[in-house]
Amino acid sequence: MTSTVPEIHRGLAGVVADTTAISTVIAETNSLTYRGYPVQDLAARCSFEEVAYLLWYGELPDPGELREFRAQERALRPLDRTTAEVLARLPATCHPMDVLRTAVSFIGAEDPREDDGTPAANLAKSLTLLARLPGVVAADHRRRHGLAPIQPDPDLSYAENFFHMCFGAVPDAEVVRCFEISLILYAEHSFNASTFTARVVTSTLSDLYSAVTAAIGALKGPLHGGANEAVMHMLTEIGDPQRAGQWLDEALAAQRKIMGFGHRVYKAGDSRVPIMQEATERLIARAGDPDVTRLAALHAALRHAMISRKGIHPNLDYPAGLAYHLMGFDIPAFTPLFVMSRITGWSAHITEQLAHNALIRPLASYDGPGQRPVPPT
């Protein structure tokens, strides 16, 4: 009998695991669409709330639908006392992504709604998370700075309210818009690692909170969402634009991964980068501060050096990491900001997975020891 060696797709690279109608990443043209709309157009013309609605319901909302959606999200914003107390009791050293993961798990444990797995039930839970996660991230941000939490303001948009809860003030419209653009660009990206994680959990017919908790764990890693934090740590380590080239040569010689560069799907540039880079440059221009000018020069020098040395282009985390720093967030908050956005894409995929579910369970090619007897005791 002849045995055939199966083809291994390490990291599932190149494997088409299912269909999706939510978004498409077209590597050849470096483009990305959400429900058929180019992401650049959504970033230029829509609010984050409209994009969330689009991802969940398949169409952009009309004015009445948007009004209703916004009202529901705003009403769900306040954190209940027990959730706030649980989060306040976590160790001060707890990474904000661990705080967020715990928060989703706890909010799920407290949700009395039956888990009937219908799209309506899942979207109601998704809306709860969309509305509450900013309060968790903001309260944790303030706790790290020794400050008391600030209650949400129902008169403010999703993006404005988040600044209000973090800093007690809403910055000027340019900063809010740059943040909102980052939320729109981070919202959805097909079968990326965290979304696929959410789909794997959902495929077992587990609940939405379990799927989102697992997805947060997957996003935390520096090869995925954690890269936006790693970008800022790397820029801080390099320090000076003049050092960028030499630092890069040494890092590449030491086989280090350069954070914020490269992508599993895009090989000639990430479609989201030009939009985010442009918005970040508006923040740089308005800062008029020598430290910001130096940081921006370093950011540009490293990008140039990486493209010319390796031909590897930045991904969204590269401009987003710098933008979040310029907006005043501390580095550990960066990946949680990604979660506040990606909750929309994860939820859409959870609903889609359930609509035509098949248990996700690949095979493995065994390469351990041959069969052998257990030694006698």
Ligand code: ACO
């Ligand atoms: N720094 C240095 N070398 C890189 C980088 C990088 N950032 N990205 C790719 N390469 C090199 C690899 O070393 C490899 O070289 P080799 O063929 O000589 O061994 C080649 O390019 C292919 O890289 P892989 O890691 O095999 O490509 P893969 O598709 O698995 O990796 C990944 C994609 C994980 C994103 C990778 O580019 C990486 O580690 N980047 C840094 C982390 C990062 O920025 N992640 C954010 C991803 S986007 C997002 O989550 C929003």
